[in-house]
Amino acid sequence: MSILGWRPFRPPLFTHFASDPFTLPRLTVSPLTALAVVLAFAVAMPVLSVAANLFDAGTSGTWAHLVDTVLADYILNSLWLCLGVGLGVAALGTGSAWLVALHEFPGRRTAEWALLLPMAMPAYVLAYVYTDFLQFVGPVQSGLREGFGWSKADYWFPEVRSLPGAIALFSFVLYPYVYLLVRSAFLERAAGTLEAARSLGLSRGQAIVRVLVPLTRPAIAAGVALALMETLADYGTVAYFALPTFTTGIYRAWFSLGDRTAAAQLAGCLLSFVLLLLLVERASRGRARYHDTSARTRNPRRPLTGLRARLALAGCAVPVLMGFALPAWLLVRLARQDDASLPFERFWHLAGNSVLVALVAAVLAAGLALLLAYAARGTRPQQRVAKVAARLTSLGYAVPGSVIAVGVLIPVTRLDHALGSAWQALSGSHPGLLLTGGIAALVYAYLARFLSIALQTMDAGFTRLTPSMDAVARSLGCTPGQTLRRVHLPVLRGSVLTAALLVFVDVMKELPATLVMRPFNFDTLATQTYTFAADERLGEAAVVSLAIVVVGLLPLIVLARQIGKGQKVSGC
Numbered sequence: 378m379s380i381l382g383w384r385p386f387r388p389p390l391f392t393h394f395a396s397d398p399f400t401l402p403r404l405t406v407s408p409l410t411a412l413a414v415v416l417a418f419a420v421a422m423p424v425l426s427v428a429a430n431l432f433d434a435g436t437s438g439t440w441a442h443l444v445d446t447v448l449a450d451y452i453l454n455s456l457w458l459c460l461g462v463g464l465g466v467a468a469l470g471t472g473s474a475w476l477v478a479l480h481e482f483p484g485r486r487t488a489e490w491a492l493l494l495p496m497a498m499p500a501y502v503l504a505y506v507y508t509d510f511l512q513f514v515g516p517v518q519s520g521l522r523e524g525f526g527w528s529k530a531d532y533w534f535p536e537v538r539s540l541p542g543a544i545a546l547f548s549f550v551l552y553p554y555v556y557l558l559v560r561s562a563f564l565e566r567a568a569g570t571l572e573a574a575r576s577l578g579l580s581r582g583q584a585i586v587r588v589l590v591p592l593t594r595p596a597i598a599a600g601v602a603l604a605l606m607e608t609l610a611d612y613g614t615v616a617y618f619a620l621p622t623f624t625t626g627i628y629r630a631w632f633s634l635g636d637r638t639a640a641a642q643l644a645g646c647l648l649s650f651v652l653l654l655l656l657v658e659r660a661s662r663g664r665a666r667y668h669d670t671s672a673r674t675r676n677p678r679r680p681l682t683g684l685r686a687r688l689a690l691a692g693c694a695v696p697v698l699m700g701f702a703l704p705a706w707l708l709v710r711l712a713r714q715d716d717a718s719l720p721f722e723r724f725w726h727l728a729g730n731s732v733l734v735a736l737v738a739a740v741l742a743a744g745l746a747l748l749l750a751y752a753a754r755g756t757r758p759q760q761r762v763a764k765v766a767a768r769l770t771s772l773g774y775a776v777p778g779s780v781i782a783v784g785v786l787i788p789v790t791r792l793d794h795a796l797g798s799a800w801q802a803l804s805g806s807h808p809g810l811l812l813t814g815g816i817a818a819l820v821y822a823y824l825a826r827f828l829s830i831a832l833q834t835m836d837a838g839f840t841r842l843t844p845s846m847d848a849v850a851r852s853l854g855c856t857p858g859q860t861l862r863r864v865h866l867p868v869l870r871g872s873v874l875t876a877a878l879l880v881f882v883d884v885m886k887e888l889p890a891t892l893v894m895r896p897f898n899f900d901t902l903a904t905q906t907y908t909f910a911a912d913e914r915l916g917e918a919a920v921v922s923l924a925i926v927v928v929g930l931l932p933l934i935v936l937a938r939q940i941g942k943g944q945k946v947s948g949c
Contacts (some may be wrong), residue, residue, distance in 0.1 A: 409752035410763050416749055417766035420773045420825050424782025427648060430641035431786070438572035439630065439639040450621040451643070455650060457540060458547070458622065459605050465548025466604040467597055469696050470555025476693055478563035481678040482686035488693035489560075490937035495700030496553045497929030499886050499903075501613025502922045503546045504538075504699075505910040506707040508617070511537045538618045547608050549700035554607075555600030557936075562596040605654055609647060610777035612889040613907050623647035624889055626781045631893065637787060644780040651775055672682060705926065719920045728924060731885050731901040734816055738823040739881035743873050745824070746831035748837050751861055774829040778822075778890035785822045786894060789813055794905075819894040823884050830883065831876035838872025839865075878932055885928050 476482075477489045511517050511534075518534055536542065612624040623643055631640040662724060681689050749770065752763035773781070793812045801807045812818045850860040867871075888903045895904060902921050909918035 405750075409748060410766075412745075413749050413752045413763035413766035415830070416745060417769040419821075420770045421511065422788065423781050423822075423825055424648065424772070424776060426784040426787050427641050427644045427780055430638055430645065439636040440642055443626070443630070443639060443643070447621055447626065450647075451626050451646070452621050454540065454615075454622050455609065457622075458544060458608055459650075459654070461541070461544035462547045462551065462608045463601050463605055464775050465544060466555050467601050469552035470600055470603065471551070471559050471593075471597055473693055473696060474559035474563055476689050478560050479678055480681050480689055482689045484690045484693075485678075488697075490933075491692060491697050492556055493553050493933050493936055494697055494702075494930075495550050497933055498550055498701055498927050499613070499888075499922075499925060499929070500547055500550045500607075500611055501617065501888060501907065501910070502708070502925065503550060503704050504543075504614040504617045505906075505915055505918055505922070506704050506711065507542075507546065508537050509915050510707055526557055535687075540618075540620060543614055543618050543620060547604075547611070548615060549696055551604035551606055551607055552696060552700070554603040555597060556597040558600040559593050562593040570801065571795060602654060605811040606651060606775055606777070609650060609654075610779070610889065611904075612779060612892065613910075616907075617910060623650070624777065624779045627783060628889070628892065631783065637783070640783050641787060644783045647777055648780050651777065651780075655775060673753060708919045708923050708926070711916050714916040719917050723864075724920065724924075727900055727902050727905050727921065729916040731903070734819060734823065734901065735881045735884040737816070738820050738827065738884045739877040741820065742824055742828050742880040743877040746828060746835045746876055747861075747869070747873060749832055750835040753836075767836075770828055770832060772828065772829070773825050775827065778826055779893065780889055781822050781826045782893035783889040785818060785825065786813065789818045789821070793818075796889040813894075814896055816899070817897065818927060819891065820898070822894050823880075823887065824889045824891060826887070827880045827883050830879050834876040834879060835869070835872055839867045844922060875932075877936060878935065882929055882932050886925055916930050 473488075473492050476487055509515055513529070513534075521532065521534075525532075532797055610624070612628065615622045616625050616628070623646060627640050627647070628645045630636050630643055638814075698870070749763070749767050753767045776784075789812050793810050793814075796811050797807055800811075846860075846864055850864050855863065885901075886903060888907060891904050892907070895901070900908070902925050905927065906918050906921045909915070909921065
């Protein structure tokens with residue numbers, strides 16, 4: 378209806394309007410869109426909570442003391458750690474991807490999936506086993522002194538528990554992030570790019586250096602960014618090496634100094650580091666876009682024989698040896714020592730706690746991610762709102778666990794006290810801590826941190842579903858819930874299981890958030906490993922660590938199967 382040619386403006390989010398153009402429209406919000414907005418707020422709340430305490434001067438003077446004494450060390454050590462780990466993972470990840478994606482040599486197929494194995498080994502476990510292996514009384518230095526008749530003053534040996542040592546350990550554990558992305562980029566672009574470059578007169582080496590490597594820069598930048606986020610989020614390694622970083626400072630301010638405001642301010646500084654890292658990663662790519670417009674016409678791999686083949690295999694074996702094989706052997710060696718006995722009941726109690734919180738978090742994350750990804754499908758206004766909310770929830774993984782823990786604990790503690798007071802006013806008895814006294818707050822912290830992993834997996838699964846499936850289901854009278862249950866779930870079953878598995882494994886290995894958020898007298902495999910190692914009970918720590926490593930191998934088996942399927946499809 379128009380009045381003198383004028384049509385009333387109809388905002389896209391308003392789905393129902395009165396016939397009178399001067400009547401206020403009525404907003405209809407679908408339950409899925411409301412869920413997406415609530416989830417986005419829930420994931421953003423820890424960050425907002427930390428930000429709200431950034432400029433709180435407090436009354437204890439702890440922040441001023443930290444600024445005058447250790448804040449500069451936190452900043453410098455974090456910067457040097459990021460710089461060293463960034464260079465290390467870029468070199469190891471890109472180099473190993475270059476070897477397996479662009480060369481053919483005996484053992485390449487095994488190396489292609491074996492290079493993923495260090496992802497199963499938490500960095501703090503490497504810190505414990507390598508310190509024991511390389512310390513002054515360890516087998517390496519003891520063997521050198523006995524074999525050559527040296528004394529302590531006759532030789533120099535690098536200190537493992539140092540900043541360079543931490544950089545090396547992080548690099549050997551985190552390079553698979555770069556390897557996975559760069560390997561995929563090489564395989565997607567290598568054949569057509571190399572053929573085009575060779576047709577223009579470039580040699581194979583020139584084509585790789587001048588054309589192919591620049592095309593993989595987004596993959597390298599993304600992999601390095603993921604590795605640095607994990608580095609900044611780590612607590613066990615830097616705490617065991619006595620390196621003053623933001624994560625150790627947050628834990629010290631909260632538990633040793635008892636100042637939650639100072640802990641939140643340190644968490645805000647760490648969050649600023651992460652945001653700066655994301656901005657640098659975005660700026661490094663600029664507005665450049667990289668697309669592969671040619672089909673893979675032939676195998677891009679160059680055959681290697683003789684010495685070159687052996688060197689290529691050795692180049693792939695070194696990171697696997699240092700990041701997984703040697704630490705796994707050292708763990709078994711420590712676990713077989715006489716003093717490594719851990720009571721059977723105690724081990725199963727720790728495993729039960731770990732499985733409980735990991736299973737609850739994994740099921741909730743997979744279910745919520747499924748609903749969120751389904752709500753974000755399509756181009757209608759409400760679906761666009763859900764899509765923006767889904768992107769906001771994806772920021773949770775970029776936030777370190779210690780920041781999430783502080784950001785969750787401050788508002789949840791206040792809510793806990795409010796609920797307790799209300800319950801006492803109604804019943805006359807205080808119920809205790811309802812949220813922080815159990816695992817509810819801990820599971821919430823896990824969801825805020827790891828929901829994005831499940832969401833990304835679910836988004837990848839939804840790409841296999843065409844819009845025509847939804848249209849046919851609607852034409853047959855199916856509601857959105859029935860469409861999701863009867864049409865989508867059978868196709869997405871594998872994605873749901875994969876999402877739950879990835880979250881399960883990450884929760885099992887998570888240390889900083891668990892240390893801060895766990896209820897009283899509630900230990901997991903990760904926290905008990907840290908406690909044993911801090912007490913120098915490395916034999917018992919090895920027993921628990923082996924369980925974590927075995928669980929960490931589960932998603933790698935899935936990835937290895939996908940790599941094997943890709944090789945069969947491509948005929949490589």
